[in-house]
Amino acid sequence: MIDIVLLTFLVVVGIAIARVRNLLAVTMLTGIYSLLVAMLFVLLDAVDVALTEAAVGAGLLVILMLATISLTTRKEKVHATRQSIMALIVVTVTGAALIYATLDMPRFGDPQAPAHVHLSPRFTQDSPTEIGIPNMVTSVLASYRGIDTLGEAVVIFAAAVGVLLVLGTGTVRRRRDRKGEGVEEAGEKS
Amino acid sequence: MNQYIVLRVVSKLMIPVIMIFALYVQFHGEYSPGGGFQAGIVFTAAFIVYTLLFGLEAAQKAVPPVAAHILAASGVLLFIAFGYASLFLGGNFLEYKVLLPNDQAGETFGIIGIELGVGITVAAVALSLFYSFAGRERR
Numbered sequence: 143m144i145d146i147v148l149l150t151f152l153v154v155v156g157i158a159i160a161r162v163r164n165l166l167a168v169t170m171l172t173g174i175y176s177l178l179v180a181m182l183f184v185l186l187d188a189v190d191v192a193l194t195e196a197a198v199g200a201g202l203l204v205i206l207m208l209a210t211i212s213l214t215t216r217k218e219k220v221h222a223t224r225q226s227i228m229a230l231i232v233v234t235v236t237g238a239a240l241i242y243a244t245l246d247m248p249r250f251g252d253p254q255a256p257a258h259v260h261l262s263p264r265f266t267q268d269s270p271t272e273i274g275i276p277n278m279v280t281s282v283l284a285s286y287r288g289i290d291t292l293g294e295a296v297v298i299f300a301a302a303v304g305v306l307l308v309l310g311t312g313t314v315r316r317r318r319d320r321k322g323e324g325v326e327e328a329g330e331k332s
Numbered sequence: 333m334n335q336y337i338v339l340r341v342v343s344k345l346m347i348p349v350i351m352i353f354a355l356y357v358q359f360h361g362e363y364s365p366g367g368g369f370q371a372g373i374v375f376t377a378a379f380i381v382y383t384l385l386f387g388l389e390a391a392q393k394a395v396p397p398v399a400a401h402i403l404a405a406s407g408v409l410l411f412i413a414f415g416y417a418s419l420f421l422g423g424n425f426l427e428y429k430v431l432l433p434n435d436q437a438g439e440t441f442g443i444i445g446i447e448l449g450v451g452i453t454v455a456a457v458a459l460s461l462f463y464s465f466a467g468r469e470r471r
Contacts, residue, residue, distance in 0.1 A: 189365035193357070197373040202458055205380055209465035274436030275362035275443065283367065284443040288426035291446065292411055295453050299408050302457040305464060311397045312460075312467020314389045
């Protein structure tokens with residue numbers, strides 16, 4: 143029941159994000175979307191992912207988008223677009239193919255699903271004695287899949303290096319300190 | 333936003349709580365949901381709240397961007413150091429059980445160590461991203 147309510151909200155918020163032209167509102171809606179997804183993850187017992195989604199999607203991402211909006215503009219430019227039949231056909235065919243593909247997927251929570259018969263039993267049975275910590279997500283992430291996690295950390299670092307190279311470090315210059323009170327106004331006008 | 337006394341007082345109460353919660357998520361990640369990644373983001377959230385209230389200059393006086401950059405690199409290096417430590421002690425790369433005499437204790441020690449590395453990297457990266465977005469001026 144609550145699944146259906148959350149999924150309905152997701153669809154509504156998704157359509158709203160696509161339709162609304164006020165970028166500030168879109169940013170807020172994106173945050174709401176992330177929170178809804180996080181709630182769905184909690185319902186699916188994926189609390190680690192839910193925590194990440196809530197922190198990154200609803201927290202950091204919204205802050206960064208707000209910062210971007212404050213630098214650029216608040217309104218989306220509306221381009222006069224022609225409705226293309228071709229695009230509609232492509233979208234419909236792709237969507238139908240994807241839905242057709244889901245028919246082959248195992249039932250939700252099926253114990254015989256391929257994902258649950260290969261490595262999962264070994265992790266769930268042996269990780270408490272092998273690693274000695276109760277949270278299996280952590281033991282898989284940090285120990286069994288340690289090199290994956292190392293790769294993730296390096297990717298995050300590399301992404302930061304890229305952004306800093308493009309946007310600069312954002313260091314507030316000390317020279318402006320001495321000018322005193324007029325600093326804020328000067329910053330606004332320039 | 334420095335003149336809003338309610339915001340200032342409430343945020344001064346909130347910021348330490350956010351930081352403690354981040355440390356809880358970081359070091360309790362073996363028992364409850366969480367880990368380095370989530371903790372890093374939550375820890376940065378405290379700095380972002382501080383910046384929103386007291387301005388970018390005050391925040392950069394607390395943690396200069398250069399410090400954030402160095403921390404971002406050192407987190408990754410801490411992670412790699414754990415990998416090589418287990419390599420030199422006779423195991424495979426990132427095989428933590430050789431780090432301590434007891435297999436289980438070694439694994440737990442290694443996991444805490446690399447989670448700390450991930451946490452430091454994520455917190456520092458998120459903070460420097462925020463600095464570089466917030467530090468730009470409107471042209």
